Amino acid sequence: MGKRLLVLHGPNLNLLGEREGREGGRFADLDAALKARAAALGLELTVVQSNHEGVLLDTLHAERSRVEGVVVSPSSLFGSYPLRDALEAIGLPALEVYLEALGERESVVAEACAATLEGEGFDSYLQALERFASGDLTGESSGEDEGDEEAEEAEADEEALEDEVAEEPVGLAKTLGRRGSGAKAPAAAPASGSRKTLGRKVVELAVPPASVKTLGRKSPPAAPSEDVLSRALVRSRISDRLAGRLSPADLATWARSWWTRVQGGAPTETGQRELLEDILQRLTLANIPATRMSETELVDWMTRLEG
Numbered sequence: 001m002g003k004r005l006l007v008l009h010g011p012n013l014n015l016l017g018e019r020e021g022r023e024g025g026r027f028a029d030l031d032a033a034l035k036a037r038a039a040a041l042g043l044e045l046t047v048v049q050s051n052h053e054g055v056l057l058d059t060l061h062a063e064r065s066r067v068e069g070v071v072v073s074p075s076s077l078f079g080s081y082p083l084r085d086a087l088e089a090i091g092l093p094a095l096e097v098y099l100e101a102l103g104e105r106e107s108v109v110a111e112a113c114a115a116t117l118e119g120e121g122f123d124s125y126l127q128a129l130e131r132f133a134s135g136d137l138t139g140e141s142s143g144e145d146e147g148d149e150e151a152e153e154a155e156a157d158e159e160a161l162e163d164e165v166a167e168e169p170v171g172l173a174k175t176l177g178r179r180g181s182g183a184k185a186p187a188a189a190p191a192s193g194s195r196k197t198l199g200r201k202v203v204e205l206a207v208p209p210a211s212v213k214t215l216g217r218k219s220p221p222a223a224p225s226e227d228v229l230s231r232a233l234v235r236s237r238i239s240d241r242l243a244g245r246l247s248p249a250d251l252a253t254w255a256r257s258w259w260t261r262v263q264g265g266a267p268t269e270t271g272q273r274e275l276l277e278d279i280l281q282r283l284t285l286a287n288i289p290a291t292r293m294s295e296t297e298l299v300d301w302m303t304r305l306e307g
Contacts, residue, residue, distance in 0.1 A: 002038075002041075002042040002043050002044050003042070003043050003044070003068050003069070003132060003133070004043075004044045004045075004046070004066065004067045004068055005038075005043055005044070005045055005046070005067055005068065005069045005070065005071060005129070005132055006045075006046050006048070006059070006060070006063045006067040006069070006070045006071070007034060007045055007046070007047045007048070007070075007071045007072075007073075007125075008048055008049075008050075008056050008059065008060070008070065008071070008072045008073065009027075009047070009048070009049035009050075009073050009075070010049075010050075010051075010056065010072075010073055010074045010075030010076065010077045011050070011051040011052075011075050011076050011077060012051065012075060012076065013027060013030075013049055013073060013075055014027050014049050014051070015027070016030060016099075017029070025121075027049070029122075030122055030125065031047060033122050033125070033126065034047065034125055034126070034129070037126050037129050037130075038129055041129055041130065041133035042133065043129060043132065043133060046063060046066075046067060053077055053080055053082060053083065056072075056077070056083060056086075057082060057083065057086045060086045060087065060090055061086070061090070064090040064092065067092065068092065068093075068132075069092055069093045069094065069095075069132050069137060070087065070090075070092055070093070070094040070095070071094070071095050071097060071125065071128045071129070071132075072087070072094055072095070072096055072097070072109065072113070073096070073097045073098060073099070073125070074096065074098075074107070074109045075098075077109070078098075078102065078105060078106075078107040078108065078109055078110075079105075079106075079107070079108050080108060080109060081108055083108075083109050084108050084109050084111055084112045085112075087109070087112035087113065088111075088112045093114055093132075093137040094112060094113045094114065095113055095114060095115055095116075095117060095128040095131060095132070095137070096109055096110050096113040096115070096116040096117070097116070097117045097118070097124040097125050097128050098116070098117070098118040098119065098124060099119075099120075099121050099122070099124060100118070100119055100121075101118050101119035102116075102118055114137055115131070224236050227267070228266075228267045228268065228269065229258055229261075229262060229266060229267070229268045229269065229276050229280075230268070230269040230272070230276075231269055231272055231275070231276065231305040231306070234276065234279055234280075234283075234305055235302050235305050235306070237251060237254055237255075237283075238251070238283075238298050238301060238302050238305075239302070241298060242295060242298055242299070248292065251283055252283060252284055252285070254283075255279075255280045255281075255283035255284045256280075256284045258280055259277070259280040259281065259284055262276070262277060262280065275304070275305070279301055279304075279305065282301070
């Protein structure tokens with residue numbers, strides 16, 4: 001069974017082309033063109049035309065569970081707030097179409113639609129059908145494609161993180177959850193190790209230069225270990241979420257994975273197991289609307305994890 005769409009025609013479109021006496025440009029011709037293109041694309045259409053706003057609203061309500069998308073041509077109802085609200089309420093992807101360009105008029109209905117196609121005559125409708133058939137409005141893709149996309153996103157996040165880390169000045173020491181001060185190590189740093197600057201005081205680190213991974217000519221701070229659940233690791237993931245490198249769903253998935261590992265005996269930072277389990281539980285539920293964590297709450301947790 002093909003994808004099912006609802007096509008709504010607004011007021012006066014039933015008289016399309018009659019005044020002009022155009023052959024091939026009447027409402028019946030539009031209806032035939034829609035059905036032919038839908039058949040070619042493997043779509044099933046439910047088509048409704050009405051001169052009454054309430055009928056269009058009732059149709060949206062009645063068909064909301066039987067269709068997967070809406071093509072709406074509001075006609076003179078382009079300023080209808082009830083029509084906009086109904087489209088938002090049913091939560092289905094929608095495309096707004098007009099046979100002629102809106103010009104200076106502003107559509108309220110467009111606020112509830114993914115896009116507006118206008119000024120192309122019948123083609124405005126036909127392009128809308130093709131958009132739905134392509135799957136880009138309903139988010140359809142194969143499991144393999146989703147896996148590839150996730151892998152590409154993960155790789156892009158890693159590259160972005162490496163690029164950001166590579167911009168840090170050579171010799172900056174790793175801080176607990178905060179950026180380094182930006183001070184460079186003295187030019188005559190001894191060969192025994194890198195230096196860390198705290199104000200004007202120079203402190204020797206015991207880490208030999210050979211153990212520091214370099215990217216190009218820069219010497220980035222070491223990333224938190226992925227083998228042991230630590231406060232630094234959790235802060236790093238929250239930081240990625242706040243910077244937009246992780247979505248709420250990605251952060252929740254990562255937290256759920258670590259929660260399972262910890263319950264199975266995975267190692268945690270000494271003395272911090274209870275705190276880490278607490279934040280993992282909160283992050284696991286952070287993608288659910290009722291328990292979603294705000295950015296302020298995420299920042300507060302980063303502060304608690306600085307220790």
